[in-house]
Amino acid sequence: MAGPGGRMMAGGGPGQRSIDFKGSSKRLIARFRPERATICALLACVVLSVGLSVIGPKILGRATDLVFAGIVGRDMPEGATKEQVLESMRERGDGEVADMLRGTDFTPGEGIDFTAVGDVLLFALGVFLVAGLLMAVATRLVNRAVNHTMFRMREDVQTKLSRLPLSYFDKRQRGEVLSRATNDIDNIGQTLQQSMGQLINSLLTIIGVLAMMFYVSWILALVALVTVPLSFVVATRVGKRSQPHFVQQWRSTGTLNAHIEEMYTGHTLVKVFGRQEESAKRFAEENEALYEAGFKAQFNSGVMQPLMFFVSNLNYVLVAVVGGLRVASGSLSIGDVQAFIQYSRQFSMPLTQVASMANLVQSGVASAERVFELLDAEEQEADASPAERPDEPRGRVALERVSFRYDPEKPLIEDLSLAVEPGHTVAIVGPTGAGKTTLVNLLMRFYEVSGGRITLDGVDIARMSRDELRSGIGMVLQDTWLFGGTIAENIAYGAAREVTREEIEEAARAAHADRFIRTLPDGYDTVIDDDGSGVSAGEKQLITIARAFLSDPVILVLDEATSSVDTRTEVLIQKAMAQLAHGRTSFVIAHRLSTIRDADTILVMENGSIVEQGAHTELLAADGAYARLYKAQFAQAVAEVD
Template identity: 80%
Template sequence: MAMGRMAAGGPHQRSMNFVGSGKRLLARFGPERATVCGMLLTVLLSVALSVAGPMILGRATDLVFAGVVGRDMPEGVDRERILDRMREEGRDDTAEMLSGADFTPGRGIDFTAVGKMLLLALAVFAVAGLLMAVATRLVNRAVNRTVYRLREDVQAKLSRLPLSYFDRRQRGEVLSRSGNDIDNIGQTLQQTMGQLANSLLTVVGVLAMMFWISPLLALVALVTVPLSFAVAKGVGRRSQPQFVRQWKSTGELNAHIEEMYTGHSLVKVFGRQEESARAFAEHNDALYEASFRAQFAGGIMQPLMFCVSNLNYVLVAVVGGLRVASGTLSIGDVQAFVQYSRQFSMPLSQIASMANLVQSGVASAERVFELLDAEEQEPDPVPGARPQERLGRVVLEKVCFRYSEDRPLIEDLSLTVEPGRTVAVVGPTGAGKTTLVNLLMRFYEVTGGRIVLDGVDVARMSRDDLRSNIGMVLQDAWLFGGTIAENIAYGAHREVTREEIEEAARAAHADRFVRTLPNGYDTVLDDEGSGISAGEKQLVTIARAFLSDPAVLVLDEATSSVDTRTELLVQRAMARLAHGRTSFVIAHRLSTVRDADTILVMEDGSIVEQGRHEELLAAGGAYARLYRAQFARAVAEVD
């Protein structure tokens, strides 16, 4: 488990840079420029047709109204004479209202013309809907490709990050950024990108039509726009920090769940179920509180915008009615304008209601960008140097290393290991044994001195070339979901046959237990290696290292999970397979290093003793003290 490993004050706790992260997210659509332009063009045509629809319906309304008015008037009388007669009779208001209607006295409703208008409106709305469906398809294509590339970039970034990055962070937090946050970005873009373009273009188109019909009514409709922006800005400013907290809490909860699931056996063994449950409840409560605040702050936007929209509707209806009464506008124009006012308010409400989604997506985008901006390991030299021969000669020249500037761990360490020799590294916990191997593998870079493999400074080699020469077996056996044969073959840098896999398993003494499994080498394991013991998992990883046929073999407590009998078998196999290879064996159990050509005793990052087993025992120094501490009781029993 990795409890408590993440440093406080991490980058995810910085304030949200909404504008910068939003621009950076949009910039990632650069490769989809053609698709986005096609989407915008399609949306523009769809909006243009949708905006034309109310005007067509307004004309149909005018035809109906003109027919209703004209059918009750005497046929053959001039329209203007009828209006003058109304004024003479004192019906000035009625005359002014009818002056805006294009009626013909004695003629009723022209249903043919009305039908044509309605069919035209139906066709316009149908084509607009079809174009919007095409635009949605283009949006999905652009978003999915962009998120696909974002996932690729995150995966590539994870492979370039140094080991120190993962040491300082919980795995669940990193997984949340590369999983949940990217999913949230994709969902946000899917739900808002096309709708946002449609809403903005609709606002522009509708506003143009409103000014064309009646500049006065258009200005009345615009009165509520500043209020809408004030509401959106105020709510957005308060809700954005809540979305940042929501996704931060999501990462912390995922990290806790991942830790507890990985170490569930230890949690039960030490009776920490209640403590784990309390910690989960705290993280869950924090996520609930942050999510509730974020969703409430974002959700209140739409009701407020709906109130503003209704205010706009009332103002337009009142002023429009007065304009109809004065004969300045026709009823059809006012009807179209009322529809436009709704079309004008609806996009504003939609934009406001999308604010919570956009803020949530940008909050996730910043977390992903923080991962992408993390400091990478030093790039490989191009071209990388390669040893002329794979001998396995390792030289450490005054190597220095420290995890932090004020705490040196290894100082001026020099060592020469000839090809084919077995070097054991022993010492108390924290002496720097595993760090030495990490430096050899370039998981960490030396802060002073250099490491030379077969005459080439490892810093001048590409990491792939360096690590292809080194086989490594760690104390913690790692298996992936797949068959045992696939897990063993994972160590090879080429295609291998089943015979080669089985030969490696026999060399590691894994063949015996594998054949006792129901499906032998085709037995499927999950990523936890369920179904086989810890020692058997270790044998599989040792077989994997043998199959890689490295020049240098590193065993970091590789036999710690193997029983005593199997440990002896593995040691014999190692002695046989180590011929021609340089071997580094890191061990706490000194029984595993008696036959090493050289034993290095480390304390506080320095080599305090080196020699063979018998020589070091006779010297009576640090190695002898370690040996007596482990075997004094056993020797007494044998005597």
């Protein structure tokens, strides 16, 4: 639905599930437990700083009284006492003035005692200076505590991401997950750094100033407190109104980041298929949703500060009027009223500061809940303890009545049994969605079987640690993955130990990657980014195959590993793979059936079941599903030649 000016409203609207502000705030505060010593030192500094700050106005009030007493006393007859002067004023009919001067400690005939005033001002200056130094130390301690806490939170998120099952990432956009691990944590850190010390200082200031206000005049203190309920109502009403918008703001930020990440990663495809306009339109919609949520969040929370200023000024007027009446009656000195007006400002200022930080705090807590949702996500099942391992890794794999389903209501693999002897090559073929890659994911324990079991050399892989299991499996996927670094570093990534340059080059030669690597400007030291810019898709595939060679696995998994290379290179790689697979159990997923003719066993899968298995010639002779697939590809090849 279009809003004013044709702007699109935020998707889903801010009325979606509101944040658990109280619960998330408690969890965020609880993460500071390891910083107890720093927090205690911080509180000590803030308490001392606030204590010195709140007695400052009382000291300055004393200086004001000294100046006023000097001005009054110098015009009085010298030698008379204060009581005599006041009595004389009442006799002349100046009773009201006498009542006002009753609270002033003046000496008739004496002017301003500049020495005493100077001592008081120097003392006040020292008090404020020490208070400022203590607050500077407190700020440093806040930064220390926050940075250490954010460091641990990033570690927790990184550890959590490594423990999450593959299904978690399958159901979420990468950009949205990355936004939680980066933008949201950064926002929490900035919020805490900007608000934590100030909030503590403001709360303690409110307590300290309130105590001094009652000490100076309990009547004026009660007058000042009249506006507190009004401040509370303003803060709570505005806070409840703006919080859902902050939740939507960070949700929209994650969605927008996910779209940008996808469009940047696949920018070539976007251009190839002419989807720039559609992508730009989608970006505009997501950006508009973020604009709407951010504007509403900032606008609603921004109303709080002017409202609190209004309440503060109302408080100032009430205190000034009642204080003036108290001075006129002689119940308070001018210095005490001056100090009290300062206290009323000091009392209102922290309330205003807390209110002005409300949008910052709400934004930070909204981000904290998103991070906590990630940290609370269901993890993959823990490794068995104690973990089992084969006595001697040989590579015998057995699937015993294995069942699996992504959706509990939709079976994918049912009652699948298979035995693969060490050193054998098993090719898995079948139409898209038949369960070929799923079978490999189960073997790698990226997913857990729903029923039955898979054994490696007689040991149930569910009883093995994932690290132990995967360390013995080399995997080359259709989708290549490289990281920012040199080509040599990318190849060496496959080894669990330190490897020499000679070993890296030997693996590259085995994968037939050595020739093209040496044609690059810096050879093996050529730096590539995570997209593999500067090398073709086929060359990236050769690098990943070299990585698999270097890992020296017991089991080799090739998922369409040669799909991105030319026919001549594919033949060379097949020979290299045959050499690599010698003595190792190999699982090869292939669509081009010509590449798996020499496999010991070919499995034909349909709808999660093995419908045929046997050697290439046997399956052709059987004239079943495999023969139909083979003939279809052969006919397609002839058609392409024609």
